[in-house]
Amino acid sequence: MAHDHQHNHLVQMLDLDAEVLEDFHRELVGWAGSLVGDRPRVVDLGAGTGTGTLALARHLPGAQLTAVDVDDEMLEHLRHRAADAGLQDRIRTVRADLDGDWPALGPADLVWASASMHHLADPARTLARIRDTLRPGGAFMITELDGFPRFLPDPGLEDRCAAEMDRLRREGGMHMHENWGARLTAAGFDLAGERTFELEIPAPLPPAARRYAQVTFARMRERLADRLSADDLAALDDAAATAAHRDDLTVRATRMVWVGRRPS
Numbered sequence: 001m002a003h004d005h006q007h008n009h010l011v012q013m014l015d016l017d018a019e020v021l022e023d024f025h026r027e028l029v030g031w032a033g034s035l036v037g038d039r040p041r042v043v044d045l046g047a048g049t050g051t052g053t054l055a056l057a058r059h060l061p062g063a064q065l066t067a068v069d070v071d072d073e074m075l076e077h078l079r080h081r082a083a084d085a086g087l088q089d090r091i092r093t094v095r096a097d098l099d100g101d102w103p104a105l106g107p108a109d110l111v112w113a114s115a116s117m118h119h120l121a122d123p124a125r126t127l128a129r130i131r132d133t134l135r136p137g138g139a140f141m142i143t144e145l146d147g148f149p150r151f152l153p154d155p156g157l158e159d160r161c162a163a164e165m166d167r168l169r170r171e172g173g174m175h176m177h178e179n180w181g182a183r184l185t186a187a188g189f190d191l192a193g194e195r196t197f198e199l200e201i202p203a204p205l206p207p208a209a210r211r212y213a214q215v216t217f218a219r220m221r222e223r224l225a226d227r228l229s230a231d232d233l234a235a236l237d238d239a240a241a242t243a244a245h246r247d248d249l250t251v252r253a254t255r256m257v258w259v260g261r262r263p264s
């Protein structure tokens, strides 16, 4: 049951991220689109609820897309969204654990991995597989985040949460804060682009951004329930409970993007 709640919060967080940071996602998809031709084959690794897959399918009407994830529920959510948008004919889903044996995914013109590379156990092995999945000259766009977005005016509570989340992720073997540019080069890619986006939405927040804050606080509380002080847990509960009506919240998020090309 606890897992279901956590899962539900993650699904909501991913969908709200897409809605609230819409301008950023649009810019990213435009960038990805500029890297490929008219009828590209696109692979979305760790596709989640399909933010990238669906946005790429809309932006690239000639594209065929493969969304890969280990999680059946995510893929089911993605298939529903694809059907609702009338995009099901161009999107196939593949359930696979990308730390295990890979299904046949290539040759791809574009591989996209958003907030998923840090989950995979062995970055060098994964990058070698991605290079082999791309056709010569194909592009790999990787997007990563520095942690959960921030919302509160005073940094103390979110600083303590971020430090604990970092510790938790490190203990779980996750690869946050990697230098993916250096890793791409070491894996035989040509580094074709690298950008950091500092995203900000000012107060007062629109309703979707308030829900994003609320769900983020709730997810942080779940993940850190046995790691934070009782005072901090109560403060997170309060932040979640009041997000809908207080006017001093803002959204601040950092996203890093790298593009590698498989040499022709």
Ligand SMILES: C[S@@+](CC[C@H](N)C(=O)[O-])C[C@H]1O[C@@H](n2cnc3c(N)ncnc32)[C@H](O)[C@@H]1O
Binding pocket: 014, 045, 046, 047, 048, 049, 050, 051, 052, 068, 069, 070, 071, 074, 096, 097, 098, 099, 113, 114, 115, 116, 119, 120
């Ligand atoms: C933070 S979500 C990002 C989802 C989506 N790319 C986005 O940007 O909204 C990470 C996704 O990676 C998937 N994932 C984690 N480990 C994986 C693995 N070993 N194989 C395949 N997918 C994995 C998770 O199930 C989850 O859907």
